[in-house]
Amino acid sequence: MRIFKLLTGPQTLGRGPLFWSGFLLVMIVLALAPQYLSRYEIILFSNFFISGFLALSLCLLWGYCGILSLGQAAFFGIGGYAYGIVALNLLNLHENTMLAILAGIVVPALFAAFIGAIMFFARLKGVYIAILTLVVSLLFQTFLLQTADPSYTIGAAYLGGFNGLRPASPDDPLLPSLILGFGSATIELDGRSYEFFYFVLGLLCLVYLGLRCLVNSSYGYLLVGCREDSDRTETFGYDVRLIQLSVFCLSAALAGLAGLLYTAWGTYVHPKVFDVAPNILVVIWVAVGGRKDLTAALIGAIVVEWVSLRLASEGEISLFVLGAILVAVMLFAPEGLVIKLASLASSLRPKRDRAAATRVES
Amino acid sequence: METATTLFAFFYQFVDNAGYLILAAVGLTIIFGMMGVINMAHGELMMIGAYTTAFSYHAGVPAPIAILLAGVAAGLVGIVLERLIIQHFYRQLLSSLVVTWGISLMLSQGFLLAFGPSILNVPTPFGSLAVGEQTFGVYRLVLAGVSLAMVAGVWALFAYTRVGTDARATMENPKMAEALGINTARVYALTFGLGSALGGIAGGMFALTATISPFFGVNYTPLAFITVVVGGGANVVTGLISSVASLAGVQTIFNNAVSVYIGYVAMFGAALLILLLLPSGISDYLERRKMRSVSRTG
Numbered sequence: 249m250r251i252f253k254l255l256t257g258p259q260t261l262g263r264g265p266l267f268w269s270g271f272l273l274v275m276i277v278l279a280l281a282p283q284y285l286s287r288y289e290i291i292l293f294s295n296f297f298i299s300g301f302l303a304l305s306l307c308l309l310w311g312y313c314g315i316l317s318l319g320q321a322a323f324f325g326i327g328g329y330a331y332g333i334v335a336l337n338l339l340n341l342h343e344n345t346m347l348a349i350l351a352g353i354v355v356p357a358l359f360a361a362f363i364g365a366i367m368f369f370a371r372l373k374g375v376y377i378a379i380l381t382l383v384v385s386l387l388f389q390t391f392l393l394q395t396a397d398p399s400y401t402i403g404a405a406y407l408g409g410f411n412g413l414r415p416a417s418p419d420d421p422l423l424p425s426l427i428l429g430f431g432s433a434t435i436e437l438d439g440r441s442y443e444f445f446y447f448v449l450g451l452l453c454l455v456y457l458g459l460r461c462l463v464n465s466s467y468g469y470l471l472v473g474c475r476e477d478s479d480r481t482e483t484f485g486y487d488v489r490l491i492q493l494s495v496f497c498l499s500a501a502l503a504g505l506a507g508l509l510y511t512a513w514g515t516y517v518h519p520k521v522f523d524v525a526p527n528i529l530v531v532i533w534v535a536v537g538g539r540k541d542l543t544a545a546l547i548g549a550i551v552v553e554w555v556s557l558r559l560a561s562e563g564e565i566s567l568f569v570l571g572a573i574l575v576a577v578m579l580f581a582p583e584g585l586v587i588k589l590a591s592l593a594s595s596l597r598p599k600r601d602r603a604a605a606t607r608v609e610s
Numbered sequence: 611m612e613t614a615t616t617l618f619a620f621f622y623q624f625v626d627n628a629g630y631l632i633l634a635a636v637g638l639t640i641i642f643g644m645m646g647v648i649n650m651a652h653g654e655l656m657m658i659g660a661y662t663t664a665f666s667y668h669a670g671v672p673a674p675i676a677i678l679l680a681g682v683a684a685g686l687v688g689i690v691l692e693r694l695i696i697q698h699f700y701r702q703l704l705s706s707l708v709v710t711w712g713i714s715l716m717l718s719q720g721f722l723l724a725f726g727p728s729i730l731n732v733p734t735p736f737g738s739l740a741v742g743e744q745t746f747g748v749y750r751l752v753l754a755g756v757s758l759a760m761v762a763g764v765w766a767l768f769a770y771t772r773v774g775t776d777a778r779a780t781m782e783n784p785k786m787a788e789a790l791g792i793n794t795a796r797v798y799a800l801t802f803g804l805g806s807a808l809g810g811i812a813g814g815m816f817a818l819t820a821t822i823s824p825f826f827g828v829n830y831t832p833l834a835f836i837t838v839v840v841g842g843g844a845n846v847v848t849g850l851i852s853s854v855a856s857l858a859g860v861q862t863i864f865n866n867a868v869s870v871y872i873g874y875v876a877m878f879g880a881a882l883l884i885l886l887l888l889p890s891g892i893s894d895y896l897e898r899r900k901m902r903s904v905s906r907t908g
Contacts, residue, residue: 314704316708318711366886370889371889372885372889373889374704375703375704375707376839379839382832383832386829386832387874390874391871525715528715531708531711564722565719568715568719568722571713572716574708574715575695575712575716578699578708578709578712579695582705
């Protein structure tokens with residue numbers, strides 16, 4: 249019962265039986281996707297789900313705690329590189345990538361703890377934090393682009409500059425897919441397989457539900473408290489800086505998870521993941537969907553990814569249109585399209601529900 | 611003779627780095643320092659200036675006039691953007707940041723669609739200067755000189771002209787300014803346009819040294835922003851000069867001692883350090899010191 253209360257608390261949209269039956273329906277439709285989608289589309293959807301993790305990470309940070317990071321892709325990239333480097337080095341010893349997965353989550357979180365501690369304890373203004381995170385991402389890109397020299401190797405991993413991470417010598421194994429399990433009981437999840445699709449879908453579902461519980465817990469209320477009025481939260485005796493730092497690390501860990509899944513999905517990671525475009529894409533997903541709600545941000549990510557894929561077949565207008573969509577949404581529906589639609593839908597329903605639905609938006 | 615050359619090389623590099631930072635930041639100083647709007651599309655306005663310069667130059671317009679045309683083009687684009695979009699985002703810092711980032715994406719991708727990824731070049735004028743064994747491009751020194759002239763011009767404009775006084779009044783207290791008969795909407799549009807025009811001129815001047823592509827502006831925006839933030843808003847001119855002097859100094863030293871990349875990293879490190887010690891920028895600290903010494907002697 250308590251879990252259900254956390255899942256449907258006031259910090260998240262979607263509480264009635266209508267929402268949960270819809271959720272179940274979407275899950276069934278997605279679970280049956282291999283029946284009616286081509287192999288190619290399944291591979292693409294696996295990638296969309298990976299974007300979903302990244303969108304959730306920014307939604308938690310920006311939507312709930314009010315800290316805008318323009319460099320969310322930096323943690324994505326660090327996670328991807330950490331996974332690749334550890335996996336390349338340990339694959340011969342362990343025959344699984346469990347430690348690499350751990351590294352892909354922990355390394356970005358530790359890095360976030362380092363720069364976050366500096367930024368939050370200095371009480372830098374929100375806009376400075378936004379720009380500094382972007383600068384960090386661009387510095388990583390600049391650094392990795394100039395690592396084409398063969399001396400840039402970490403054990404069996406060669407950073408490879410513009411061409412991306414690769415094994416140091418041709419005899420070493422290539423960047424591995426996810427290999428779960430221990431000892432001889434392992435399963436390899438090739439990024440192009442149905443198993444990978446189901447694994448990522450299941451994991452995304454778990455993370456989504458877990459985050460719903462988190463933001464409706466007392467910690468979630470603290471996050472919103474920091475967003476709405478940090479001075480007041482401080483007067484109540486909470487250390488705002490610690491709350492901000494903790495959510496920054498958590499968000500970095502989630503972005504790192506997305507990054508390691510991306511590396512394992514394509515068995516490839518390259519410096520372009522730190523570029524301006526991926527960073528701005530994350531912001532577009534979350535702003536267009538609706539930053540103040542997990543469901544909205546998640547839908548935003550998957551729909552925008554799908555739209556940009558459609559546009560990509562029309563030529564190179566994709567990013568231009570996405571920029572235009574972002575500007576239009578900021579002008580006409582600053583709270584996000586999904587949240588706007590949800591509040592429109594709830595205004596058609598009886599008054600009792602309406603009060604509950606609008607509480608999140610205010 | 612050897613040491614003299616090395617010293618001059620060091621000085622030259624410092625002047626080059628400093629001029630680069632001032633030019634990149636001077637337009638943004640007005641837009642962020644005075645209006646409090648973060649314009650993530652500043653680099654793209656510079657890109658528009660660079661394209662205007664290159665196209666007019668290749669159409670036979672002399673370089674100095676081509677650069678002025680760049681300012682006009684970027685300024686007009688800035689005014690249109692302000693009227694259409696940015697005026698709705700005053701006093702919403704994070705939203706203004708996101709919306710201008712969207713604009714920057716539209717501009718760079720729009721230019722990519724219109725003109726393709728091809729790279730334009732404009733030859734660098736003035737030739738070079740020989741000091742000892744080495745030669746140095748004269749244009750870089752001209753660039754730094756022009757950047758200082760631009761700062762002086764901006765300062766004079768805001769300190770001594772009617773338009774400048776109106777602008778300062780509007781930024782200080784828009785309601786009061788409106789009550790005194792100042793058309794604040796016009797002031798906002800003109801101030802934004804001026805900042806954009808300065809960005810366009812800077813882009814035009816860089817066009818003579820760099821290759822021009824739709825992504826010309828991407829790297830300038832964060833750099834310009836950091837320069838402005840480190841300087842602070844208390845006094846735009848001293849802020850800009852002190853910030854550029856310290857950042858370019860650190861960059862030049864580390865650039866020489868280690869590598870170009872470490873030079874950049876050190877500059878951002880220095881910026882972070884200054885912000886930790888002086889969260890509202892160097893000029894704010896200088897102004898407060900001045901106030902304190904005035905109150906002590908008085």
